[in-house]
Amino acid sequence: MSETPTTLGGRSPVARVLTWVLVAIILAWTVIPLGWMLLSSVKPESAIKTATPTLVFTPTLENYARLFGAGNDITPFAVNSVIATVTATALALALGTIAGYGLAHWRGRGRKHLAFWIISTRMAPIAAVILPLFIIFRHLGLLDSVAGLILAYLSFSLPFAIWLMSAFFADVPRSIEEAALVSGASRWQAFWHVVLPTVKPGLVTTGVLCAVFSWNDYAFASSFAGPASQTLPMAAGRLITQGGVDWGQLTALGVVVTLPMIVAGLAVRRWLVTGLTLGAVTAE
Amino acid sequence: MASDLKVVGTTARQGVRDRSRSRTLLRPPSFEMRMMAPALLVLAALSLLPFLTLIYMSFSEVKLLGGLRFEPVGLENWQRLFTDPDVRASWVVSLIYLALTLGLEMLGGVLVALVLYRITRGRGLVFALVLLPMFLAPIIVGLLGRFMTDYTIGLYAWVLRGLGFESDVLGEGTTAMIAVVAMDAWQWTPLVVLITLAGLTAVPPPLFEAAAVDGAGYWQTLRSVVFPTIKGVLLVALLVRAMDAVRFFDIITITTNGGPADATKIIPIRLYETAFRFREIGYASVIGLVMLLFSIILANVFVGVLGRKGLTK
């Protein structure tokens, strides 16, 4: 099935060479900064602070060790990040899935407006959301708490999950559900036992994308989180000090923050396009 | 993988089609409503409440020290909006930033997709590598950008110096703008690639063959066969990117924080500074509401585009 696409453009040797040259350029553009980050994270400080880039050095895990070292331990940051991300994602997924089903099949009159409202909450500019949330959280005593962060993350994860899951549910043929209903299942049973299992890829994709956006958040965390709730991206700020920027540790931190998301993201790459366009473009 | 991507209809439309059929059998219509209720309640609390607060604050002076207090000031904050050259300047910067990032990402994304579409061997690996930047935290992208362009130790700064560019990239208004745009483009061009590839894959191969038979060249095929087919998905890509480009400001925060000479002070940075550095919450709320309006317009277009039939197929 995937053998056909090369019909766009010539198959001459020149075209082929040109293609690979372009691929090389594209890869260089994308991969060099990442590779450099990875490389610098295992460099000793002396090899980072050179005017001419160094490629030959004795690799060391010292930067990673110092990230977890005494007085500078990022473990509490990581714990907060994991709790906030996992909880917000789980809640968004649970609520968003059932609501997504509802949205996909609800035929009420305000449907269009409802759908629009949901999507617009996902698209609201973060800076404009932080401001009132800050005041509300202050009033409720939710500042500097992981709970506050979870709510903040829900504010964009939940609409995202509803909208996306509804796109996945819309693709499920209604006949299978109807069959279940005919054989005496309740609506909920039909949903739970019959429809839901068919959207597993959707669940995973939605979950991963919610998690990526929560995990990578900086703006909300740096406005709401205090000493009791700081997340991993905030740890970066501590490494820019009067003694200079500790690029070794910063790049190591970059790797630590990035790696889990890359693994998760690539795991669902088949459905990424659906996820990131909120269902406007769908993969099968 | 890329090759099995297919563009299909969407949520809103999909349901509409089988309406007539399902009505008869799935009678109690409130089941859907009940399913939506919990999420909608939470969402209402998380969005309507802040929205109303924002509106209320825009007519108040908000005091934070020694107890939260709102003092009504009428239209003062709104009047200020129309006479504030700094905010206007920030909107101009924002629009330039938007135009540049979107332009670069759309153009780059389509080009990269056309190239990737051509390769057969190693496609999975290349594709995976190209996607990577999307998974980075924007704050890490910004820091990495700073690291790469650091005048003293940066790899790219070193390369640029080798090419005869002596200034500090983040030190001049124009180059700083280009740099933050490039960082955003580095992170998000892959998304456009992804979407475009999905669109390309949906072009039925017979169309290419027909074009080839007609003796159409590469560019001609692109123009007459490919672009008309993927126009729809490109529009989706554009809108998705536009909305996110308005949303995020982490990269600029960590690199230039608006400088030098306010050359990169996009509107969210201005809002944040007004609220949390100058503590003018009321005025910041006005700026926030205008931003919100802007993104609602974008979202409206997005939903409108989705609603139009035959877009992606």
Add this chain to the structure above:
Amino acid sequence: MNRPLQMSRRALLRGFGVGAAGALAYAALGACGSDGGNAPAAGGDPWKRFQGTTINFISENTAPSAAIAANTKPFEELTGIKVNIQQMELTKLVENVSLDLSSGTAGYHVIYADPYQVLAPFSDGLVDLNEFIGNDEFPQPPLGLEDFIPSQLEAAGRFLDGQKLFALPYDTPTMIWQYRADLFEKYHDRMADDLGFDPTPSINITWEQYFQIADWFNKNAKDDVPYGTGHQAKQHDSLQCDFSNVLWAYGGDYFAGGQQLGTLGTKEPGKSTLASDAGIAAAEFYAKLLGIAHPGSRTWDWDGVGSAFQSGQIAMCPNWHEFAAGNEKALPGKVGYAPLPKGPARSANIWGGTGIGINANCSEAERGAAWLFVNWATSPDTQFMCLASEVGGGTPTRTSVYQRPEVEEAKKRPSKLPNILTADAVNEAWKQENIGLRPKVATWNELDTALFTELSRMIAGEVKPDAAMRTVARKFDEINKV
């Protein structure tokens, strides 16, 4: 005119001098120090009253806080209080403190209260320390408040009201001229011949001559160092600091109240005087100077210029004296220090000292625990510990510490306390006629932003110096509503 500048000779000379009386006083009262379990505990250890409390200290990522963060054990043993130290960049600190004080709860209990960016705008959110001082239930500052350098106590601790005390002086960075002594020595004769004056850095060099020296390095010493001078001219608070040195040297100032507004501050600063002839002359010179500075200057704050200097990118720069510890590590024995050059009016060396205070949102126990920390962190022993720290701490705010014999000794290389190598320069810089104080006004953060944004435009060549200063002055007046 003299009153505010009691960072006076008397105190300062006493500070850096050998002062036998002070030394005696120290010896006598030394036992009150907060060392280990040696607490001044008569009847129920007052240091242990808040055992089990946890407090958070938010600080700029400065050297003294790095030193304290690396060594909180003594405090935890002394008090049984756990202290978390959060360090961050100054802009972020100001935002976070603003957010936290606004939150109505206390996320951070002890606050690094930059006198201009935190104390002046947020004094309402800080505890008046008179609640503890003179109150027997709490341990008192060892050697009393008198041991703090008096003018610093006023500048870092008070705002508007001469009675209230919001913070105790914690660090005292001051901008001085830092230069590559090795390169100045190597090129001394050639430079002197070419330029027609002795280029050795001192308070007698003018800014104009500083410019010529930098230019000379640019043209003649590329093999040793790429650029003559570097500056902290990012669109950031640091740009305001760097420019202020020149502004005052040329006889300009922010407001008619001038240096007097730098200690107690004012509610009504009046119209800005930045667009005066002197202010414009200063801006013109500054634009010219930045024109030949290292191109990285426009992206550096103090940390950036510090690393550039340490990695051999520039021959000299004005920077906070606390960077000496890092300099000595990176370029041992190769760095010299002098007060900043003078302009037509004087040599002006901006003082950037900061106090630490207590968040008024704290609960009772947190307040008490926070006081113990504030007291401990500013005590002579801790100040000495910072000075001696491996991670390069700050310099003391306590007169008595300067009188300790080991501190005296450290003024010579090889020094165990590298920051003290700057003592002669800093001592000179702290003199009333040389110190530079910013105005303390509640609107400072907006004023500061207006100034450094416009300066950034000026350096980028978008506006002419005179237009820039006029714009800034107008914005100041708008912000202050005068």
